Amino acid sequence: MQKFQGVDYYxxxxxxxxxxxxxxxxxxxxxxxxxxxxxxxxxxxxxFPMEVIPEIAELGVxxxxxxxxxxxxxxxxxxYGLIMQELERGDSGLRSFVSVQGALVMYPIFSYxxxxxxxxxxxxxxxxxxxxCFGLTEPDFGSNxxxxxxxxxxxxxxxILNGAKMWITNGTIADVAVVWxxxxxxVRGFLVEKGTxxxxxxxxxxxxSLRASITSELIFQDCRIPAENIxxxxxxxxxxxxxxxxxxxxxxxxxxxxxxxxxxxALNYSKTRIQFDKPIASFQLIQNKLAEMITEITKAQFxxxxxxxxxDAGKMNHQQVSLAKRNNCKEALNIxxxxxxxxxxxxxxxxxxxxxHMCNLESVKTYEGTEDIHALAxxxxxxxxxxxx
Amino acid sequence: MEIIVCVKHVPDxxxxxxxxxxGNGIDxxxxxxxxxxxxxxxxxxxxKLKEAQGGKVTVVTLGADNSVSxxxxxxxxxxxxxxxxKSDNWTGDSYATAKALADEIGKNSYDLVLFGKQAVDDDSxxxxxxxxxxxxxxxxxxxxxxxxxxxxxxxxxxxxxxxEIVEFSLPAVISAQKGLNEPRYPxxxxxxxxxxxxxxxxxxxxxxxxSTVSQMEMPPARSAxxxxxxxxxxxxxxxxxxxxx
Numbered sequence: 001m002q003k004f005q006g007v008d009y010y011x012x013x014x015x016x017x018x019x020x021x022x023x024x025x026x027x028x029x030x031x032x033x034x035x036x037x038x039x040x041x042x043x044x045x046x047x048f049p050m051e052v053i054p055e056i057a058e059l060g061v062x063x064x065x066x067x068x069x070x071x072x073x074x075x076x077x078x079x080y081g082l083i084m085q086e087l088e089r090g091d092s093g094l095r096s097f098v099s100v101q102g103a104l105v106m107y108p109i110f111s112y113x114x115x116x117x118x119x120x121x122x123x124x125x126x127x128x129x130x131x132x133c134f135g136l137t138e139p140d141f142g143s144n145x146x147x148x149x150x151x152x153x154x155x156x157x158x159x160i161l162n163g164a165k166m167w168i169t170n171g172t173i174a175d176v177a178v179v180w181x182x183x184x185x186x187v188r189g190f191l192v193e194k195g196t197x198x199x200x201x202x203x204x205x206x207x208x209s210l211r212a213s214i215t216s217e218l219i220f221q222d223c224r225i226p227a228e229n230i231x232x233x234x235x236x237x238x239x240x241x242x243x244x245x246x247x248x249x250x251x252x253x254x255x256x257x258x259x260x261x262x263x264x265x266a267l268n269y270s271k272t273r274i275q276f277d278k279p280i281a282s283f284q285l286i287q288n289k290l291a292e293m294i295t296e297i298t299k300a301q302f303x304x305x306x307x308x309x310x311x312d313a314g315k316m317n318h319q320q321v322s323l324a325k326r327n328n329c330k331e332a333l334n335i336x337x338x339x340x341x342x343x344x345x346x347x348x349x350x351x352x353x354x355x356x357h358m359c360n361l362e363s364v365k366t367y368e369g370t371e372d373i374h375a376l377a378x379x380x381x382x383x384x385x386x387x388x389x
Numbered sequence: 390m391e392i393i394v395c396v397k398h399v400p401d402x403x404x405x406x407x408x409x410x411x412g413n414g415i416d417x418x419x420x421x422x423x424x425x426x427x428x429x430x431x432x433x434x435x436x437k438l439k440e441a442q443g444g445k446v447t448v449v450t451l452g453a454d455n456s457v458s459x460x461x462x463x464x465x466x467x468x469x470x471x472x473x474x475k476s477d478n479w480t481g482d483s484y485a486t487a488k489a490l491a492d493e494i495g496k497n498s499y500d501l502v503l504f505g506k507q508a509v510d511d512d513s514x515x516x517x518x519x520x521x522x523x524x525x526x527x528x529x530x531x532x533x534x535x536x537x538x539x540x541x542x543x544x545x546x547x548x549x550x551x552x553e554i555v556e557f558s559l560p561a562v563i564s565a566q567k568g569l570n571e572p573r574y575p576x577x578x579x580x581x582x583x584x585x586x587x588x589x590x591x592x593x594x595x596x597x598x599x600s601t602v603s604q605m606e607m608p609p610a611r612s613a614x615x616x617x618x619x620x621x622x623x624x625x626x627x628x629x630x631x632x633x634x
Binding site: 026029030068 | 401402403404421423458461462574576577578579580581583584
């Protein structure tokens with residue numbers, strides 16, 4: 001199989017700096033050599049490739065946009081996004097793992113934690129010697145996280161947590177969970193360590209999507225944690241929502257990788273698959289599909305690059321992230337579905353990455369804000385009227 | 390140990406190559422360039438020696454401004470500094486390349502000069518040995534194993550049907566073959582640090598080209614295959630058409 005060459009119809013690379021290209025190429029090469037060869041089997045077996053954690057930590061992808069003093073690379077946000085793109089070209093589960101570690105665990109500890117919490121956890125999380133997870137969503141509170149029922153109560157030098165979280169990536173393997181719970185009616189963040197009595201994280205089974213990623217419940221039954229484990233510098237729902245803005249930013253880039261994988265697969269297949277004595281790429285209906293795909297990929301690249309430039313300039317707002325997350329996930333899933341069609345019967349097998357991406361994208365489109373919820377966020381912003389409160 | 394690694398900025402092997410309009414080179418407008426894969430092995434070996442024995446790794450390239458990105462890749466992998474030999478009249482001739490590199494290397498102190506065994510663009514496999522000759526030091530090519538002990542070295546070479554162990558004294562020139570090591574990926578911290586590492590640009594006039602490329606052609610397109618009905622027709626075709634049996 002020919003090495004993946006990227007998808008660049010509009011000389012997109014000319015807008016990237018030398019180090020942004022170096023970052024992208026390093027991660028692309030790593031994924032090509034080490035993830036693509038093993039991912040189908042992990043996906044079939046519902047296992048996360050644990051063996052790659054030290055490798056991707058060495059590569060420096062965990063919290064890559066955080067400061068060097070914690071062992072991170074201090075990359076700009078475009079380079080960070082390109083990492084997400086290349087990881088997700090491998091698999092959405094792999095990108096989810098890295099997103100959670102960086103955007104949902106390291107970011108809140110970095111932004112809201114005490115110096116002690118930062119100094120203790122960030123180097124370990126950057127080095128991959130500790131894994132993190134983020135507990136916000138509950139069984140009955142998905143799009144409406146503010147309604148959460150998980151509670152924290154102060155008791156002397158401790159907090160006692162009660163409640164349950166669901167759909168938590170990395171939960172079962174996490175050494176530390178960033179858990180959001182209401183303390184006196186206000187959402188606060190807590191660090192709960194693996195092995196704390198009253199805390200368990202059973203894996204959720206039966207997924208048709210993100211199979212090469214661990215998804216868990218987090219259960220807290222009179223779980224007592226030291227009072228110093230509260231994140232001191234955050235109170236209220238905007239705290240966790242800002243983390244989600246970081247993660248959604250990464251998803252916006254990530255799914256471009258899925259789009260590229262599906263497009264690349266469909267393009268190569270249609271040029272070599274012979275029907276009626278000629279490659280199916282010679283048929284107008286196939287060409288139209290490919291033209292639609294490259295158009296949507298190109299649009300997504302430019303929306304997302306500008307989003308990254310705005311983020312680096314400190315001018316990005318969360319509604320703009322909603323627009324990119326919503327658009328890119330929707331179009332990525334469309335591309336995957338069309339690519340699956342184009343591959344015919346072969347499209348349902350693990351000989352090609354397409355159906356794996358297609359199934360994964362059903363989750364990616366749903367988590368961190370569904371298409372509809374992001375439409376409402378944009379709608380509220382442009383009309384000044386909130387439709388959901 | 391002072392190690393100099395000579396690298397070349399070459400078209401990515403996965404690129405689709407087109408001949409330029411003059412017919413004497415390739416059209417570089419649409420292709421991406423990378424650090425020559427054999428040179429990655431040379432850089433990796435230098436870094437491993439530095440990590441084990443201490444020292445400093447300098448990467449050198451001869452080429453146009455865009456070749457600096459291959460120097461950055463080597464710096465991101467962990468090299469300490471870089472020298473860019475910039476030339477407007479360099480055409481790629483091996484002799485001229487070796488002369489320019491040797492002139493620069495000779496100005497520096499060094500214990501070891503590492504190369505990839507060949508550049509994947511012109512495949513000349515000539516420069517490392519010539520540099521050894523110009524510098525008047527031992528050179529060992531196509532190396533798959535390397536040990537350095539003080540001022541002595543021992544290299545394992547691939548030879549037809551077996552291996553050859555060569556002993557030599559430092560300083561020396563080594564060219565690296567696949568199998569010597571597995572090059573590392575530049576990591577994110579390395580890439581950021583590479584921005585702060587020095588790249589010293591030296592303008593060089595490249596003289597003494599001993600050859601010029603006069604014409605370049607794509608391989609002829611493969612003609613369509615032929616489907617034969619049975620074994621006897623196949624044998625007949627091999628005998629009378631292809632004339633191979």
